Amino acid sequence: MDHMTSSSRTQWITGISVVVVLFVLPVFLNEFGRTGEYWIWVSTEMIIMALFAMSLNLILGFGGMVSFGHAAFFGVGAYTVALLTKKADFPLYLALAVAPITAAIAAAIVGWFCVRLLGLYFAILTLAFGQLLYMIVFQWYTFTGGDDGILGIPRPDIFGPTNFYWFCLVLFLLCFFVMRMIVSSSFGLSIKTTRENLERAKFIGINVKRYQLLNFVIAGAFAGLAGGMLAELNRFAQPDFLHWSESAEPILASLVGGMYSLAGPAIGSTVLIFLKIFLQQIHPSMVELWAIVLGAAILVVVLFAPSGLVGLYQNICKKFQS
């Protein structure tokens, strides 16, 4: 037991240090003028994408279901914020509160069909629904602006880059704690049993499909919030937010970071975005190498650290202890 409490204490200390660094980061970056401002923008995007990756991992890592359509709910959230703030003059706060609700409704409808299927068939159906939503947004010019998207989302005056960064960080931390509570709740344990053994879960009395659907909806809601935040950061929403390639990003992030931990996908997502931008900074043409770097990174992870960076870190800690 002593070992348990000491390891959870180090976890808390690490967590608090990371949060403090994250809060102070923009103050430090502001010293570097334009470059600093750019990196604040990048960091905000990292926070948002980390939330998106964590939301997917509720289904992927904790629920054991591979979804290729998660970006659809991210996109629904983005368009909710875009449409409400631009066309209905909603204040940003309210629009961001509605985004997870509309995304959850979309996830409930899509999920209702998808949880009827298992494994690969589930994955393909989420892909199909995701692309369906993408096509609707892409084609519906009068409502979504079609392939142009929605540009010029208003930005409240108080949200300079630094303030908006802090705002997103606070939202992220709130979501992090709520997700943490969810995965360690009775519901979270029920979801894990469906991941571990569908048949046994059924035979202890768990209505597997109902729990999978609930989990799908919760994950969709968090993705919707992340989408709404990204729309506000970019000040536009575009159909690409819903595209299946966008759905792949949180999957890759979870793979790299480690899907059996809560923070893993967030770490993976941040590392991947950092690598991509780092490459870009060396020379703009290097971006073309991104696919190769990404492929290599994933190859290394799959072969040498199948439980991701978090798993690698845990293994190293264990080695040092013994």
Add this chain to the structure above:
Amino acid sequence: MATPILSIEDLSKSFEGNQIFSSVSFSVDEGELSAIIGPNGAGKTTLFNLITGALVPDKGKIIFQGRNIVGMEPFDIVRLGMARAFQRTNIFPRMTVFENIVIAIITRLKGNLRFLKPWNSSKKIERQAFEILQSVGLADKADQQSGTLAHGNQKRLDIGVALALEPKLLLLDEPVAGMSPDERWETVELIKELWNKMNITMVFIEHDMDIVFGISQKVRVLCYKSLLAQGPPSEISANKQVIEAYLGEEV
């Protein structure tokens, strides 16, 4: 005294034209410890699958505690008080032994839809879980990942998970399959003890005749798509039909 907890009436099932059962009927009395035997392919596990709702019969009724459960979902049948342990261990491998038991208790108490309270915050559930772990002899392995347990212990855990559901009727599919001779008898003693202590009706499938005739009050023989015979062990072991059809080569 003897009221049936489970009645099978006129049960038939076929797979792609292959008849597995034709019009099988029997009933299990409350409080009984009984065995189902039969040659390989007689459909013993299929019978369990039909009773627990994993399969739907073509014809017939399955009355559990006065209610026809044909067509009900497995998880709803479990909630009526029927649990099973599996022939091949069927646990949650990347969860601890303790978690395996706790989730079964939480599900029995219908507490699965608590989203924000930690699952391990209830002392009462923790106590119950340890009682069950003690009764199946796994209390010292509570924090171990269940997938890393030895085979025999995994089977015990499987039984523990079923017990955590506080069933009225417990179906055990070859509870000692794959165990070493010592483990076998230990587990048989355990089953007998649990049955004595917990007031559960138990039906088990088993190949080992020493075990079957050693502990069961009643034996049912499945053979050739139907129930060949049922009765107390002494009667079954003397039954000519049974000896001919099944025990013949062995006894």
